[in-house]
Amino acid sequence: xxxxxxxPRLYRDMKTALFVCGCIIAxxxxxxxxxxxxxxxxxxxxxxxxxIDAAGIAFVWVTEHSLGLVFLAIPCLVVITALNMKLxxxxxxxxxxVQGWWCVEPLICPRCGADLP
Numbered sequence: 001x002x003x004x005x006x007x008p009r010l011y012r013d014m015k016t017a018l019f020v021c022g023c024i025i026a027x028x029x030x031x032x033x034x035x036x037x038x039x040x041x042x043x044x045x046x047x048x049x050x051x052i053d054a055a056g057i058a059f060v061w062v063t064e065h066s067l068g069l070v071f072l073a074i075p076c077l078v079v080i081t082a083l084n085m086k087l088x089x090x091x092x093x094x095x096x097x098v099q100g101w102w103c104v105e106p107l108i109c110p111r112c113g114a115d116l117p
């Protein structure tokens with residue numbers, strides 16, 4: 001009976017946490033699409049992806065309470081993060097965020113035609 005009183009609070013707290021995470025994700029996406037500072041984007045991207053991974057693992061743990069599922073989610077998130085780190089490039093000339101598709105790294109910037117690092 002104790003847990004029945006716990007669920008409404010947990011549900012309210014999860015809604016709040018998901019809303020805050022959604023707002024942070026939206027703000028970072030807007031930053032990546034609007035900013036022209038490629039060096040700053042390169043510094044922020046790994047931390048952003050690690051934060052997304054941590055939020056994903058926390059969400060799996062809170063919703064399922066299954067250590068096995070958490071250990072299954074970790075390798076999946078590591079692969080996704082590694083692919084994102086490899087496929088997301090930033091143009092040094094114009095600052096555009098360029099993302100490759102289907103595991104093909106982008107080689108040139110579609111905006112200015114410069115070679116991507």
